[in-house]
Amino acid sequence: MERTEAELIAAVLQGDAASFEPLVQRYSPRVFATARRYARRECEIEDIAQEVWLKAFEKLKSFRGEAPFEHWLMRLTVRTCYDFLRGHQRNRESPFSDLSEPENDWLERFVAQPETASENAEAAKVLVARILERLSPPARLVITLLEIEDRSVKEIAQLTGWSVPLVKVRAFRARAEMRKVLAKMAKDKYL
């Protein structure tokens, strides 16, 4: 019979480290999906996920069981991803002049007929990843959580550990920063 999450956590806390493995198995897909929003290379994504699980094991005593384990783990994951972004700020300066052919095509199609440029195109996906990479860590985190994952300000505050007013300020700055990046791309591409 499959043991419940609470039973597994209790067993780990009593010293049975092997009970941690089913938790890793169960929640790793969520951790990897979140990490893939902030890192591109598979080795970096794996490092983030590994770090999350090592931290989760270390800090499991602080899990009080009031909220689901998944929420607690997601907070840990988002904070680890934020630390990763802050540690990799130097990669932000890739120029827009080195866009690939499909990305250029997509932009040209958008300039010609904005309504017809499909958001399902692979080029659009790569383009948005490029733009997000150029944002500062707090701006990228806020845009991802607020605009892409469609989370509320309160949820973001819980996930990041920031206060609600701070999330609002950072969201305002993040949108301005994103407009600036888009303006830069528009200037480069004569949009």
Next chain:
Amino acid sequence: MDNWLLLQSKLIAAARANPPSDGVPYAFEKRVMALLAARSATEPLGQWVRGLWQAAVSCMVVALLLGTWAFFNPATSTKADDLSQNFENTLLASVDQSDQGQ
């Protein structure tokens, strides 16, 4: 300007329409468990070091508190005399007794 806003909304929609994969590398959980096992093997030394640091910090705090207390509550000279006198009497009590016996 409108174009930028439209471009922004298109790109955000593109990101929403393409959520990242939730695939997990093969035997990832085994690797995590191996890392945890390796960590716990080196843990005793780490625990000692942490314990010693905690002890050092608490000793410093106690020393600081006692120092502060001693600084703000200096012992009066009469009390100090009494104490030293009592100490001397206690220490030399046996000598006094042997002197009296002779």
